[in-house]
Amino acid sequence: NALPSNLENLDLSNFDLANVDVASLTVQFTTYLSTHGILPANISPDQLASSLDPTSLLSELVSPTNSWHAIAIASLATGALLLSLFTSFLNSPDDYSSAPYEPGTDSYDPIQAEEFYKSRPLMVAKRILRLASLTAVFNTGLLFDWLVLGKLLGDEEYTALRKNEPRRAKEALVLCEKLGP
Numbered sequence: 347n348a349l350p351s352n353l354e355n356l357d358l359s360n361f362d363l364a365n366v367d368v369a370s371l372t373v374q375f376t377t378y379l380s381t382h383g384i385l386p387a388n389i390s391p392d393q394l395a396s397s398l399d400p401t402s403l404l405s406e407l408v409s410p411t412n413s414w415h416a417i418a419i420a421s422l423a424t425g426a427l428l429l430s431l432f433t434s435f436l437n438s439p440d441d442y443s444s445a446p447y448e449p450g451t452d453s454y455d456p457i458q459a460e461e462f463y464k465s466r467p468l469m470v471a472k473r474i475l476r477l478a479s480l481t482a483v484f485n486t487g488l489l490f491d492w493l494v495l496g497k498l499l500g501d502e503e504y505t506a507l508r509k510n511e512p513r514r515a516k517e518a519l520v521l522c523e524k525l526g527p
Contacts, residue, residue, distance in 0.1 A: 436476050440469050477525060484521050488514065 446458040463470050491514070495506035 436472060436479065440472070480521060480524055484514075484517055487517070 444462075446462050447453045447455055491507045491510050492504070495501060495510075496504045499506075501507075
């Protein structure tokens with residue numbers, strides 16, 4: 347995960363960034379990589395620069411024989427964007443400023459709470475999805491401990507399940523904190 351030692355002190359002062367031209371910048375960068383022993387000896391900077399040409403990469407990507415590459419990339423990018431939007435929606439704060447009661451155990455009124463949430467179905471759905479997403483990972487871990495480590499691997503004494511109990515208990519406490527009231 348760490349950068350190789352010869353990349354840690356990368357000096358960008360050697361690059362002419364005043365008049366940025368992708369092709370010349372690529373040649374400059376690959377020459378730098380080659381002279382510092384980062385680029386394999388059997389690949390010349392010109393070979394690498396020509397293979398990194400954005401125009402040829404794009405034309406290769408959208409060619410009829412490789413059109414599925416573009417579709418796969420677009421699908422993954424769309425999925426990542428939708429997941430990001432969904433996650434930010436779930437994690438966005440709810441507006442409880444107009445709640446009919448003050449926070450605390452002494453002021454809760456179930457009838458007023460029902461009226462409050464009846465008129466806010468999106469808030470209720472969001473809370474249910476948030477609870478489901480938080481508990482899904484924990485429940486999957488428990489299922490894995492019981493089913494895979496216990497049943498499928500033939501651990502009739504469930505020693506793996508017992509061994510994981512302290513860790514799962516800590517996870518359950520953190521989950522309770524995240525779930526809130």
